[in-house]
Amino acid sequence: MSRLMMVLFSIISTSLMGAAIVFALTMGMDTLRPILAAASIGFVAAIPVSWFVARQIA
DSSP states (O other), X not given: OHHHHHXXXXXXXXXXXXXXXXXXXXXXXXXXXXXXXXXXXXXXXXXXXXXXXXXXXX
8 A cells, every 4th residue: 555655646746736836926926935835835745645545545
C-alpha cells in the first residue's frame, strides 16, 4: 500500500499545490511568501489525502 500511496502522492500533491497557489493568486497575494506558503500547505495536505485514497483503492 505504501508504493500505491507514493504514486498517488505525486499526482495529488501536484494538484493540491497548484490549486492552493491559484487560490492565493486570486486572493491578491502575489508575493513570494504567500505563494510558498500555499504550496507548502498543499504539499502537507496531500499526505493524508493520498493515504486515504490508497486505502480506499486497496
